[in-house]
Amino acid sequence: MPADSKLTLWGRANSVNVQKVLWCMAELDLAFERIDAGMQFGRNTEADYLAMNPNGRIPTLLDGDLVLWESNAIMRYLCLAYGGTTPLYPSLPRQRAAVERWLDWTLSTVQPIERPLFWGLVRTPPAQRDMIALQKAADDAAAMWRILDAHLGTRSYVEAETFTLADIALGAYARRWFGVEGVVKPELPHLDSWYQRLSQRPAFIRHVAPPLS
Structure with missing residues (x-):
């Protein structure tokens, strides 16, 4: 991961869609910060969160000035941006x-x-x-x-x-x-x-x- 890059993932750890992304990040050995959001943690209906993700759902990924939502899209992005030639997401x-x-x-x-x-x-x-x-x-x-x-x-x-x-x-x-x-x-x-x-x-x-x- 580039030295100036910092990944932040919004979402609670018991969400299946957050778990998919966490699993992917771990397979790619990526460093990141996770911020609890959703259900008992709230935050996903607040204005600042909705400005990132108008759906009010989790997860949401921040990578510098990039804001990305939808778990499968996030996984694809992580593989393309940081996975190199990882077999997780084949190139052919x-x-x-x-x-x-x-x-x-x-x-x-x-x-x-x-x-x-x-x-x-x-x-x-x-x-x-x-x-x-x-x-x-x-x-x-x-x-x-x-x-x-x-x-x-x-x-x-x-x-x-x-x-x-x-x-x-x-x-x-x-x-x-x-x-x-x-x-x-x-x-x-x-x-x-x-x-x-x-x-x-x-x-x-x-x-x-x-x-x-």
Whole structure:
């Protein structure tokens, strides 16, 4: 990292989208400052934050005079700006496009399907949980994860044998899938083996493995 560069990341550590960026930063061995924002920390609805990110969401990255939001965009930028020839974000068009589709799939498919299950089991008090609806949410999520399970049947990582941003984006959500309890979930052996590989990475252990909250 250039000596005059200072990365600042706004967002709470238990946000899945912040975790993706933290994981990426750790894989790239980048120094940064993190400022808590969102939910119990507030700040993301204040005028100074909205001036940086009009969506009022997290994370937001500051790199000098650059302000960047959207977690997948932040990860791409970090790889391009500071990753050199990192395999996290391949340079060849076909390989990069293959990674990109999974980043898009995470936002278009995984996040909206995963959210009701996670919020219902982790961020809703037990007395207020609708377990019939949550089992339906788990079944919907299982159907989604079966797609990735089948894909992983012939490879060690989402794209062949190389760990990439696709593994970070999907792995952060897989942490939630494997971590929630109280619903019936099917056995997905290929997904499980892949997740076990991810869970051994120091950056995952530090930023994604802590208890769900």
